[in-house]
Amino acid sequence: MNALDESVKSAVPSDRPAGRPPAAPERPAERPARPAGARSVEGRMLARLLDYLGNPPLEFILWTGERIAPPGAAPVAHVTVSSRATLLGILADPQVRFPDAYCEERLEIDGDLVQLLETVYHSGRSSPNPSPVRRLVEGLRRPHVNTLSGSRENIHHHYDIGNDFYSLWLGETMAYTCAYYPTPTTTLDEAQTAKMDHVCRKLRLRPGESVVEAGCGWGALGLHMARHYGVKVRAFNISREQIAYARERATRLGLSSQVEYVLDDYRNISGRYDAFVSVGMLEHVGVANYPALGEVIARSLGAQGRGLIHSIGRNRPAPLQPWIEKRIFPGAYPPSLAEMMRIFEPYDFSVLDVENLRLHYAQTLRHWLALFEAASGRVRGMFDEKFVRMWRMYLAGSVAGFTTGALQLFQVVFAPRDNNDVPMTREHLYAR
Amino acid sequence: MNALDESVKSAVPSDRPAGRPPAAPERPAERPARPAGARSVEGRMLARLLDYLGNPPLEFILWTGERIAPPGAAPVAHVTVSSRATLLGILADPQVRFPDAYCEERLEIDGDLVQLLETVYHSGRSSPNPSPVRRLVEGLRRPHVNTLSGSRENIHHHYDIGNDFYSLWLGETMAYTCAYYPTPTTTLDEAQTAKMDHVCRKLRLRPGESVVEAGCGWGALGLHMARHYGVKVRAFNISREQIAYARERATRLGLSSQVEYVLDDYRNISGRYDAFVSVGMLEHVGVANYPALGEVIARSLGAQGRGLIHSIGRNRPAPLQPWIEKRIFPGAYPPSLAEMMRIFEPYDFSVLDVENLRLHYAQTLRHWLALFEAASGRVRGMFDEKFVRMWRMYLAGSVAGFTTGALQLFQVVFAPRDNNDVPMTREHLYAR
16 A cells, blocks of 8 residues: 655644535635735634645745745745635645645646645655644544454455556556565566565565565565465465456466465464465554554464565554545555554564565556556546545555655564574575 | 673572672582482472573583483583582573683683584574563563663673774774674674675765764774775774774774764764764664664765664564673663664665674684684783683574574665665666
8 A cells, every 4th residue: 555644734723523515605716816914814813734744845836826935935826716615615725725736636746746746745844743632643643443344345445446456556566565675667567576586586575485475466475475485375365356367367377276365354364384475454453453464474474484564664663644545445544663563563474574665656556556557547437536636646646645755665684583594684685 | 892692581589689609608619410200409409400501412511520412412512500609590591690600710611612602592492472571570670761871881891801902803804793794704804894895885985975884893893894885984982092092093094084083972963964974883782772873874974964873683672692791791782673663763764675694793702713713822822711711602602592593683785765866676786
């Protein structure tokens, strides 16, 4: 999964429930532009919000023609707001209403969307020491525990949109997680394959070994492991569409006897394996379930076992950006490294290696976004303009999340405490 | 620093204060050996302690000639206990009294000390879910906050024993921290140099840059950085003897203008630097001071800065082995990875890389122990037999701590969130 971050803060508190239109009536757009210094009430409120955000270099153009731009650098983008109601909505809940307005064509953006969002991220950085009140509010807003049925619903919401849609922009591998770019010219498909090799090398897979995978997407990693490392794989996923696709792929490649795709929750994993791997599932697990995940891993691995978890993360605990939580990834939460340790500590796992691939995810997302834009006409045909804009916003926001460090990508290798059969150095990962 | 772990658990609670001799009178050693099944009271109590420890393959020989060995595998070592008082002391507080009795020659060990301690570590592993009572007790036993003056006292206790003593067994570099062994045949001196290069590469030091070092030991790393990477270094340490040694070394090498050794606490670091480094100091900082350390780092680094902290750690929070805390490292505490995050989280640092060098520390300690044994006659001449045994116990116990995974060694690379000037991959660390 990918995620926008808290890029914009709610400057004007609202007691209206989200989604209900503001009480104020729409105004016609023919009001004349006001001179600087004689701003409208709405203009002054917007200027105050921009000031609160650290005055990002953006220009807003209101339905009246009034232009609001913070002092300082030239704007990197121009945002046209179509109505008073839209602006009031944004002022009341910018984190959700700004992207919603864009998706609903009540707001237009002239300029580079990624750059716009990066600008907002940079200016809107949370303070080093958030106030206790903010911590409390953020704590209360945290997504609920993911139950078995709740997880199924959340996963269905995002991953079962249609394999045809995802195949338009994920590239050949259909890997929907951060790729690995050994060089700046590596292509998306090469980088996804390089990521799978990086994971297999970190796990030191040997022919004949067994691997259990928690959350397998469209099945690329399991097939790669079986094909190139000679291992047997059992891969779990609760997305019906993805499992069907993965099984079909395994059959096509003649790997059905080596890779078994199981339509079930990671909590129902049974059996013993040489390695445990999970790439891009942890974001959907929820911190409250981390000890349960640790228990699954502990009962799955022998003393010589090893494991790898690859997940979007944070420098410190923070809730998911609310628009992303609402529209894109219900129930998702990217953990801090300390939070991830709640998987490992109770079972005395040793963390052997952590690699932060944040900039690789930015690059992956840039590649996805470019493919998505190239296919946007077809996406519009499959869905509608709103859908196109929603995914554009989500992909561009995720690029910005990773380039500004609002989001991290942690690849964590671990092993049971007793396992001394681990390589002394990581040089083997980089051997040609 | 290095540390024994909680290898032995207190099976028989004692209400006598530590250090006071047991009330029972000494018995003469001429009592005849008892046949199996007709054990003495002491023998039965010892058997019960061994059973509690998971029956490690050790044989105890009492002053009476009675032999106690758990059922199962052949013993890897034989432990001769000289008196009833000694045994009762061990039964009451095995973690402290067993090593104390060895140091005071009231207990002899026939066999490999490292193997003996590894055996005990393996059998005495703490349960996956320690009871709330045990957690509470361990929590209460945690070392106190290290104040400025308290830190000075603790550091003096260990590091100011005498440079002559340390130079007998630390090798040429006088680096008293985990080395890095690129190959199994790397020597101690080579491995210490390789460690310094590994650290410099991880920090990507460039000529002309500035580095601040917190806790510099005898100064080897600062000199290496200045000499081979062309940087300016300010290195802090509160050990008077070490700073004097380091300054003398810098003068001898003509590096005084490039490396400044400051006799002061890390909390008093001032100025701005391109890199922050701390190798083997965190163990003496105390978790309560981690946010303060984070603050020091945050004010020392610019937006393009980067840092590295190298520290002994744990898979999960646990107090230092009490004998080590009492006799070797007062005030020391090896943190879990989650605990280390308390340095980074408040200041939004991104953790870029964590490498676990546990097996490298076991190898380093084996090399130190061999040099120490070779010089034990000279050490005995400088101090006494008790001192020799104390250091042997500490070094051997530390080997066992790392080989059994009771202790970990984390090398953590981090950077301010804004810093995108970081290498995409870690391949450069392994380039020839």
